[in-house]
Amino acid sequence: MKRNWNLIIGLGITAVFLTLAIVGQFWTPYGVTQMNSAAVNRPPSFAHWMGTDNFGRDIFSRVMNGSGSTFFVAVCTVLSGGLIGILVGAVTGYFGGWIDNVVMRVNDILLSFPSILLALIFISLIGPGKYNIIIALGILFIPSFARIVRSEMIRAKELDYVKAARIMGVGEFRIIFAHILPNAWVSILTSAAIGFNNAVLAEASMSYLSLGIQPPQPSLGRMLSESQAFLFNTPWYAIFPGLTIIFIILGFSLVAEGLRELQE
Amino acid sequence: MKNILQKLVTLFITLFCISFLTFTAFSVIPGDAALSRLGKDASPEQVEALREELGLSDPLPVRYGRWIGSALQGDFGESYRYQNNTVKSLISHRLPVTILLALISLCIILVISVPLGILSARYSGKWIDVVSTQVTQVIMAVPAFFLGILLTYIFGLVLKLFQPGAFIAPSENLGASLRYLFFPALAVALPKIAMVVRFLRNSVLSEMEKDYIRTAYSKGNSENAVLYKHVLKNALIPVVTFLAMVIAEILAGSIVVEQVFSVPGLGRLLVSSISNRDYPVVQAIVLYITCVVVTMNFIVDVLYEVLDPRVRV
Numbered sequence: 001m002k003r004n005w006n007l008i009i010g011l012g013i014t015a016v017f018l019t020l021a022i023v024g025q026f027w028t029p030y031g032v033t034q035m036n037s038a039a040v041n042r043p044p045s046f047a048h049w050m051g052t053d054n055f056g057r058d059i060f061s062r063v064m065n066g067s068g069s070t071f072f073v074a075v076c077t078v079l080s081g082g083l084i085g086i087l088v089g090a091v092t093g094y095f096g097g098w099i100d101n102v103v104m105r106v107n108d109i110l111l112s113f114p115s116i117l118l119a120l121i122f123i124s125l126i127g128p129g130k131y132n133i134i135i136a137l138g139i140l141f142i143p144s145f146a147r148i149v150r151s152e153m154i155r156a157k158e159l160d161y162v163k164a165a166r167i168m169g170v171g172e173f174r175i176i177f178a179h180i181l182p183n184a185w186v187s188i189l190t191s192a193a194i195g196f197n198n199a200v201l202a203e204a205s206m207s208y209l210s211l212g213i214q215p216p217q218p219s220l221g222r223m224l225s226e227s228q229a230f231l232f233n234t235p236w237y238a239i240f241p242g243l244t245i246i247f248i249i250l251g252f253s254l255v256a257e258g259l260r261e262l263q264e
Numbered sequence: 265m266k267n268i269l270q271k272l273v274t275l276f277i278t279l280f281c282i283s284f285l286t287f288t289a290f291s292v293i294p295g296d297a298a299l300s301r302l303g304k305d306a307s308p309e310q311v312e313a314l315r316e317e318l319g320l321s322d323p324l325p326v327r328y329g330r331w332i333g334s335a336l337q338g339d340f341g342e343s344y345r346y347q348n349n350t351v352k353s354l355i356s357h358r359l360p361v362t363i364l365l366a367l368i369s370l371c372i373i374l375v376i377s378v379p380l381g382i383l384s385a386r387y388s389g390k391w392i393d394v395v396s397t398q399v400t401q402v403i404m405a406v407p408a409f410f411l412g413i414l415l416t417y418i419f420g421l422v423l424k425l426f427q428p429g430a431f432i433a434p435s436e437n438l439g440a441s442l443r444y445l446f447f448p449a450l451a452v453a454l455p456k457i458a459m460v461v462r463f464l465r466n467s468v469l470s471e472m473e474k475d476y477i478r479t480a481y482s483k484g485n486s487e488n489a490v491l492y493k494h495v496l497k498n499a500l501i502p503v504v505t506f507l508a509m510v511i512a513e514i515l516a517g518s519i520v521v522e523q524v525f526s527v528p529g530l531g532r533l534l535v536s537s538i539s540n541r542d543y544p545v546v547q548a549i550v551l552y553i554t555c556v557v558v559t560m561n562f563i564v565d566v567l568y569e570v571l572d573p574r575v576r577v
Contacts, residue, residue, distance in 0.1 A: 109278060112509070112561045114516040117553065124538045124546045125289050201407055205520050208409050209535050221409075228413060228524070232421045242410040250405035257401070 007258025013251030017244070021071045024064025032065045033057065033216050041234045050240040054230055059223075059237060063244050066218035070248060073134055073213075074199040078192050080138035085145025086188065090176045092146070093153030104150070107143035115140050115198045116205050128211040137202055141195050148191050152184040186263050193256035197249055204245050220245050268566055275562045282554050283335070287328050290547045340548040345540045351548045354533060361445075362529035364434060365522070366514050368442070368449035369456070373510065377457045381464025386491060388469060396465075400458035408517040412451035412524035419447055429526045448525040452517035456510050463506050464499070471499040501572050508564035512557045 030036075030048075036056035044051045050059035092100040110118065115137065122136030153176070156162055165175050206212035207221030215222060220241045227237035315321050322330075334340070340351035384396045420428040426444050434441040471477070472495060480490045519531030526532075530549060537545040 109558065112512060113557055114513045116520065117512065117516040120519065120534065121550050124550060125293065204407055205409060209520065209523055211538060224410060224413060231413065231417050235417055238413050242413065245407055245410060246405050250402060253401065253405055
């Protein structure tokens with residue numbers, strides 16, 4: 001059997017950055033908001049692996065802590081959007097009817113919007129902030145999960161094993177959640193990986209536009225927008241947070257790719 | 265034809281729903297035109313009086329009717345933030361810049377990704393395809409705004425090909441404006457190029473496996489003849505539908521990238537209006553963007569049907 005390199009490398013990258021982010025919540029080499037006027041704008045060195053910013057704050061510490069918020073937002077949005085989406089997809093797909101039509105129509109419209117755009121629209125309504133980002137993105141992820149689960153329901157509800165279960169008197173909800181849904185887990189996971197990917201991108205973009213995570217809490221997007229004023233003299237201030245975002249997204253997209261191969 | 269008509273009806277219903285939702289959503293937010301005009305110090309009686317005068321106490325459907333009526337004529341009221349500026353004038357100054365930016369990036373995407381996608385499929389499994397697959401995978405992971413910052417650093421600060429922040433309006437000097445916009449357009453385009461290349465490659469490859477292709481080969485066609493005369497015609501159809509998504513993505517990308525390059529477009533206006541709680545402006549831009557995306561999808565849907573007769577059945 002061919003090794004699924006996408007999945008292995010993707011999980012590896014994700015594991016490394018997730019570990020850094022989790023450790024960063026409890027311990028960082030320097031204080032996250034600790035300023036040091038003696039070490040302002042230092043290039044990367046042994047003392048400061050990613051250099052320091054214009055206040056002398058250690059960029060590596062801020063990247064560690066900031067990627068924590070990134071993962072937190074991503075996990076919360078995918079979990080909330082995923083759970084509601086699975087529920088909606090399961091019920092509409094299994095029972096069908098006009099509600100199914102309306103829900104799918106709304107889903108079609110939502111899916112035609114890029115997540116950054118929809119997040120912006122929601123943020124314009126409910127205002128900036130970390131938890132508002134989670135709410136906005138969580139709602140946005142409902143359709144993609146609902147669609148996958150729905151098609152699995154439609155495919156499976158006429159199959160023999162489901163019919164047999166029905167004849168044996170198994171309840172409708174038990175059929176949906178205990179019999180059909182477990183067969184869809186690989187597609188749900190793929191969708192979750194794509195969701196993580198989009199959530200990280202959208203969170204970083206919103207924070208870059210200062211509509212997401214608010215200072216003094218560090219966030220990767222925010223660091224990039226702050227770094228821009230000093231780009232010429234301290235390019236490392238932009239490059240390391242940027243690379244971190246790229247690696248986190250790359251990890252998730254490789255996992256998604258690997259899971260898709262697994263399905264085939 | 266009947267199908268297209270049906271789609272047109274759906275389009276109008278969708279547009280109606282979107283406009284109604286946009287209006288309702290923004291009228292639920294605390295703080296309205298009367299409050300923003302009088303400021304925090306006004307007495308409740310004064311606010312109530314102005315509300316009555318502006319018609320803000322009317323029932324929701326009445327207010328919606330009035331709003332959509334003037335919106336259809338391009339009148340979205342006045343900005344809260346910029347005194348004596350209509351929303352229309354604010355938007356009409358910035359819209360051309362965003363459209364120009366989007367058009368340039370669409371051109372860049374098409375010019376680069378179509379040949380690359382075809383090459384990648386033509387030599388699938390060979391080194392050019394392997395390299396392209398890996399490179400596109402990585403590029404897709406780069407956020408457009410970080411690409412923008414990298415391009416600013418390399419082309420703006422180190423190579424000095426343009427001066428970051430010194431945008432020249434297209435009405436002043438079109439050439440200079442285009443040269444400046446090329447870099448933000450490139451930042452928006454690169455991740456999408458990667459998307460289109462992959463999509464086109466897979467589309468061509470799945471077309472290659474069909475029976476009529478084997479027939480074409482057995483008739484003695486060369487590989488190039490099969491590819492250019494038979495496969496491409498069919499493989500490009502799904503790509504056309506994919507373009508609607510790409511255009512929506514370009515729009516989203518431009519909003520963020522305008523901020524990186526300080527391009528005074530619709531996106532910057534939207535972001536600053538959200539921060540300033542300038543709701544009439546936000547409402548108008550949101551309505552505008554949603555309508556563009558929905559209409560674009562409709563056009564592509566119809567185009568798909570025209571291009572591919574099989575869908576019509």
